[in-house]
Amino acid sequence: MTLTTHILVATAVSKPFFDADPALIFTVAVASHYLSDAIPHWDWHLHSVDEDLSENYNHRLIPDKALIFRDLARVALDIALGSALVLMLIQPHFTLQELLPICIAIIGGILPDSLQPVFWIWKQKNPFRWVKKFHSFMHSRILLGRHLWKDARYVWAGKISQVVLILISVWFIRV
Numbered sequence: 001m002t003l004t005t006h007i008l009v010a011t012a013v014s015k016p017f018f019d020a021d022p023a024l025i026f027t028v029a030v031a032s033h034y035l036s037d038a039i040p041h042w043d044w045h046l047h048s049v050d051e052d053l054s055e056n057y058n059h060r061l062i063p064d065k066a067l068i069f070r071d072l073a074r075v076a077l078d079i080a081l082g083s084a085l086v087l088m089l090i091q092p093h094f095t096l097q098e099l100l101p102i103c104i105a106i107i108g109g110i111l112p113d114s115l116q117p118v119f120w121i122w123k124q125k126n127p128f129r130w131v132k133k134f135h136s137f138m139h140s141r142i143l144l145g146r147h148l149w150k151d152a153r154y155v156w157a158g159k160i161s162q163v164v165l166i167l168i169s170v171w172f173i174r175v
């Protein structure tokens, strides 16, 4: 799922708690990531990752600086787009009190995916493998745009499901 979608969903579900404890905002935002990953979706492909589409999801990072740099730029753009949309929708005052909950929601919403590269690089004796296992467990097995679902109509279905999720989130952020 794109990070823009994750950011909007995380903001929508954690917004009712913006006045509460930051730990609660963070927990709700992280939980929203895992729950929305359970919805079959399309995702843009990271060119610097050699994907293992078996049950193990044993991805490997391709040590090519140009590819990694290009992917990092796209990731940054994805995060910037989601964050800009959130700021446009909420229109907060630029005070710590109003910006902090938004930042916590954004960070919580993208954290599980931000941790993924750790598992592509650190494979042996990684004590946090349960984090990756939980992510894979929660993630929909239907990867629209990959292996069995490469057909254009599946890609479209995956993109539309994300647009719908974004629109619902925008509505919740605005109310």
Ligand SMILES: [Zn+2]
Residues within 6 Å of the ligand: 001, 033, 037, 112, 113, 135
């Ligand atoms: Zn994820």
